[in-house]
Amino acid sequence: MSPDDTLAPFLLKLERRAWLGTAEKEAVLGLPYQLRSLERGSSIIREGESAERCHILLSGFAFSSRCSPNGARAVLALHMDGEALDISGCTAEDASCDVQALTSIRVADVSRESLWSLAHEYPQIGVALWRLTARSASVLAEWLVNVGRRDARGRLSHLICEIAQRQKAQGICIGADYVMPLTQEQLGDSTGLTSVHVNRVMQGLRKDLLIRCEKGRVSILDWERLKREGDFRPGYLQLAA
C-alpha cells in the first residue's frame, strides 16, 4: 500500500481526530522527514529557538517544560508514540517550550512548511491538526486543575492515573504494570511539588497498597481507589472514539 510506514503512528493520531481518505493518508505518509534517534535526556526543542521543524515522536517518551528564570522548571505535558511534539508551538514563530527525551526515542523531523501546506491542500488534515491541538489544550487545562486545586496526594494519584490510562489506550502495557518514565524530581515538576515531598507522598501511596514501584515502572494495585484519590475522570484525554 504505502512504501514507507515510518509516520504511521502519527497518521493514526490524525485519523482518530478526523476521517481521512486515501489521498490524505498517502500525503501524510509521504511527508518528507528526517529520522533521528536520541538518548534519554537529550533536548529536542529549546524554548525560544526558531521552530523550523515539527518533531514527531515515533517511539519512547518525552516531556515539555518551561522554566522560570529562578531556575524552577514546570513540566507541561508528557508525550508518547505518534504525538507531534510542541504541536501548539509549531504554529508560532518560535518554540514556546523545551522538549526533552525521557527515554531513548526516535523522532521524525518534518519541516513546518510541509505540514502547513498539507493542511492547506487537505482541509481534513488541517481540521485533524486543529483537533490535536485542542486536545493538548484540554490536557493542559486538567493539569491546571490538578496543580491548582488538589493536595499533593491527589495530584500524584491523578498523574499516575493519566500515565497509566494513556499507556492502556496505546496498548503498550501488560496488566496493571506501567512504564513510569519520570523521576521523582520530574514528578515534582509536573505537579508543582518538591522532589522531597513527592518521595514522602509516594511512600504513603505504597504503604496504603495503592501502587507498587520498581525502577522505571509502577503497578496500580487498586485502580478504583487511586482514581478516587486523584479525582481522575479520563474524559479530558479524549481517548475513546
Added chain:
Amino acid sequence: MSPDDTLAPFLLKLERRAWLGTAEKEAVLGLPYQLRSLERGSSIIREGESAERCHILLSGFAFSSRCSPNGARAVLALHMDGEALDISGCTAEDASCDVQALTSIRVADVSRESLWSLAHEYPQIGVALWRLTARSASVLAEWLVNVGRRDARGRLSHLICEIAQRQKAQGICIGADYVMPLTQEQLGDSTGLTSVHVNRVMQGLRKDLLIRCEKGRVSILDWERLKREGDFRPGYLQLAA
C-alpha cells in the same frame, strides 16, 4: 463593504493568525449567528453539555472554569472581545469546561457545523482557527507555570500583568488604569489560592505601591516592578504581530 459587521471583532482575531482574502473575510462575516445579551454571572457554556454551538464574545469579559467534585473551582482562562469561547471544546463532542460572564456581555452563537464547513472551504480559516487554539494552549501553559512554580505574590502579580497587557493590546484602557473583572475569590480560583490569602497579598501589593485598587479597576503604579514580581514576559500571549 460588508452588510453586517457584528462578527468583525472575531474576524480581527482570525486575521491576526493568518492572512485572509476578500472571500474569506466575507465568509466569516457572513456566518449565520444568533445574538444574545447576557448579565454578569450568567452561564454561557456548561461542562458536559453538548457543544452544538460555538460562542463568540463580542463585548465584555468572560471566564472558563472546571470544577472538581469537592466543589473546588479552577479558573482556566479569561476571555475578551472577539474571542471564541471554549474554542478547544468546540472541536469535541461535549463542552470541556464551564464558561460564565464576568460582566454584562454580548455573544454571537454560531453553529459548530458552519464553523467547520468554513474551515473546510477556506483552509486559511482552518489554519487561523488552529493557531487560535494553539495560542490558548500557550496561555494555559503559562498559567500552569504560574500556579505550579510561583508563590502567591508572584502569581497575582503575573495575573494582573496579563490582564493589563491584554487590555492594552485591545486598546480598551486609559493610561495605567485597567478593568479588573475578577473578584478576589475569582482571583483565588485563577491562581490556586484562597480568597482570604488573595486579600492579604493584594494588600501587600498596594502597600508596596505596585498597584492601586478601586471597585472593578486596577491601576498599575510601577509596571516594571510588578513585571519583575510576577516574572512576567508577555511572549506567551502572542499579541504583537
Added chain:
DNA sequence: CGGTCTCTTGAGCAGAGTCAATGAACGTGG
C-alpha cells in the same frame, strides 16, 4: 574505584489554609 544520579530520612520552618466574625457597598422592595 570513584563519580553521578536517584531515592530516602530527619528536623525545623513558613507560606498558605481554615474558621469565624465584622464591615462596607449596593440594590430592592415596602
Added chain:
DNA sequence: CCACGTTCATTGACTCTGCTCAAGAGACCG
C-alpha cells in the same frame, strides 16, 4: 427613604501542608 439581604472585602487566631536544608544510602557506569 429606610430596612433588609446579598455580595465582597477585611481582619484575627490558629493549624497544617508542604518547603528548606542537610546528610546518607543504593544503583549504575565508566
